[in-house]
Amino acid sequence: MVCLHESIREFFTGGIFWFNFDYSVDGNKEVIKAYRDNHFIQVPEENNQPCEIPKKSIKLPNLIILENLQTSKQLNLILERSSSELSKWLIITPYQGIFMTHARYNGISLNFMSREELITVLQYLFRNEISIDSSRLEKLSDVLYNWPILLGITLLKIQSFIQDAKNLKSPPSAEDILDRIINDIKSLGLDEFDNEKIIRKSVEKSLRSLSNEEQERFQSLFIFPSNFDIPLLVMEDMWNIPLTDVRNLCTKLAKLSLLKKFDFMREFIQTDSYLRRYFQSNKQINKKLYQYNKKFVKHYITKYNLESPEDLPDTIPSSIKTFFRYKKLFKLQWKKAEKKITNIT
Numbered sequence: 001m002v003c004l005h006e007s008i009r010e011f012f013t014g015g016i017f018w019f020n021f022d023y024s025v026d027g028n029k030e031v032i033k034a035y036r037d038n039h040f041i042q043v044p045e046e047n048n049q050p051c052e053i054p055k056k057s058i059k060l061p062n063l064i065i066l067e068n069l070q071t072s073k074q075l076n077l078i079l080e081r082s083s084s085e086l087s088k089w090l091i092i093t094p095y096q097g098i099f100m101t102h103a104r105y106n107g108i109s110l111n112f113m114s115r116e117e118l119i120t121v122l123q124y125l126f127r128n129e130i131s132i133d134s135s136r137l138e139k140l141s142d143v144l145y146n147w148p149i150l151l152g153i154t155l156l157k158i159q160s161f162i163q164d165a166k167n168l169k170s171p172p173s174a175e176d177i178l179d180r181i182i183n184d185i186k187s188l189g190l191d192e193f194d195n196e197k198i199i200r201k202s203v204e205k206s207l208r209s210l211s212n213e214e215q216e217r218f219q220s221l222f223i224f225p226s227n228f229d230i231p232l233l234v235m236e237d238m239w240n241i242p243l244t245d246v247r248n249l250c251t252k253l254a255k256l257s258l259l260k261k262f263d264f265m266r267e268f269i270q271t272d273s274y275l276r277r278y279f280q281s282n283k284q285i286n287k288k289l290y291q292y293n294k295k296f297v298k299h300y301i302t303k304y305n306l307e308s309p310e311d312l313p314d315t316i317p318s319s320i321k322t323f324f325r326y327k328k329l330f331k332l333q334w335k336k337a338e339k340k341i342t343n344i345t
Contacts, residue, residue, distance in 0.1 A: 008063070011061060012060075012061050012062050012063045012088075013060045013061055014059070014060030014061055014062030014086065015060075015062050015063075016062070016063045016064075016065070017062065017063070017064045017065065018064075018065045018067065019064070019065065019066050019067070020067045020068060059086065060086060061086050061088070062086060062087050062088070063087075063088050063089075063090060064087055064088070064089055064090075065089075065090045065091075065092065066089065066090070066091045066092065066093075067092045067093075068092070068093060069091050069092070069093040075091075115141050115142075118141045118144060118151070119134075119137050119138060119141045121155070122137045122140060122141060122158075123137060125155065125158050125159065125162070126162075126174050129174045132174045132175070133174075133175050133178075136174075136175050136178040136179065136182070137178070139178075139182050140154075140178055140181065140182050143182055143185050143186060144185075152202065153199065153202070154181060154185070157181065158177065158181065161177045162177070165177075199274065200278070202257070203258075203275065203278060206256040206257055206258050207258070209256055210252075210256070214249060214252070216288075217235075217238075217239050217249065218249075218253060218258060219279055219285055219288060219289070219292070220238060220239070220289075220292040220296075221235070221269075221271050222271060222275070222276045222279045222280065222289060223289050223292050223293040223296060223333065224271070224329070224333075225276075225327075225329075226260075226270070226271050226272055226273040226275075226276045227260070227270055227271075227272075227273065228270065228271075228323070228326065228329070229263075229268040229269075229270060229323070230268055230269050230270070230271070230323065231267060231268050231317075231319040231320055231323050232246050232247060232250065232267040232268065232269070233267070233317050233319055233320050234320055234323060235250075235269075237299055237300075237303075237320075238292075238295075238296055238299070247264070247267075250262050250269055251264075253269075254269075258275065259271065259272075260272040267319070268319075290336075290337075293333055293336055293337050294337040296333065296337075297330075297333055297334055297337045298337075300312075300330075304316065308334075309324075309330050309331040309333075309334040310331070312324060312325075312330070
């Protein structure tokens with residue numbers, strides 16, 4: 001959307017060019033090919049067909065946008081070929097890790113999408129509306145800002161609603177569309193969307209930003225039912241790491257849209273039912289979940305010398321005790337692991 005802003009277009013007199021790294025192709029080869037052939041998309045273009053960057057553009061201020069940059073190698077290829085001081089780069093990517101080894105390069109700064117920027121994107125979708133209640137846009141942005149994996153899917157859904165409304169005698173208002181999406185996301189989360197392929201692709205994209213160890217820890221959360229408030233103290237015990245590290249990992253998971261909720265002040269998280277089904281549908285991960293649960297129950301049996309799930313001592317932190325007793329959760333987890341645990345005590 002930034003490319004369409006009049007002040008941006010007036011500044012970059014050499015043009016604005018866009019390159020999207022398609023996940024189905026070799027991104028490294030695409031970078032080399034793009035530079036060799038000067039094949040970028042100049043925006044805005046109605047047909048989105050590749051076009052050449054004119055040589056005169058190199059001598060004028062120009063902006064090159066790289067979307068879905070995936071690896072450090074791709075970034076290196078770009079930096080090695082970026083000789084013009086008049087070229088500015090806007091890199092859009094969910095992969096923070098690709099920048100970690102490039103601190104020596106001046107001029108690279110990382111910024112997350114702000115709430116204000118998100119509202120601007122939503123406003124653009126309804127640009128043909130005479131007026132729109134800004135409070136509705138703010139409410140939707142609040143839902144999406146803590147659950148950004150929904151952003152791309154939500155934008156597609158809004159566009160679909162707007163398009164379908166054109167064929168109706170009594171089309172819904174912009175406010176009606178926004179209210180429906182806000183209420184559905186709040187009550188259903190990812191289940192509100194029926195495009196399985198897009199959701200899975202978004203989830204897998206986020207998972208690739210985690211190390212193997214972080215993925216293991218994240219997967220272990222799905223031994224618990226979704227939409228339960230899981231205290232960070234439980235994760236401290238499960239993962240056997242300092243609470244500070246637990247907070248840091250949960251912050252990272254939240255930014256990658258892998259948590260439905262992260263309450264930093266009250267120190268609990270919620271996982272999403274879709275993601276739980278996503279992991280349980282994988283036979284290999286499902287076997288790991290059994291082992292995670294066995295390890296989880298064994299930890300508390302050993303730590304508190306328990307003989308039954310009813311023997312939780314008063315010394316156990318109140319947040320953990322409340323979590324365990326909610327819908328008899330600990331008793332349920334004990335039963336799932338019971339056959340393998342009877343010989344431990």
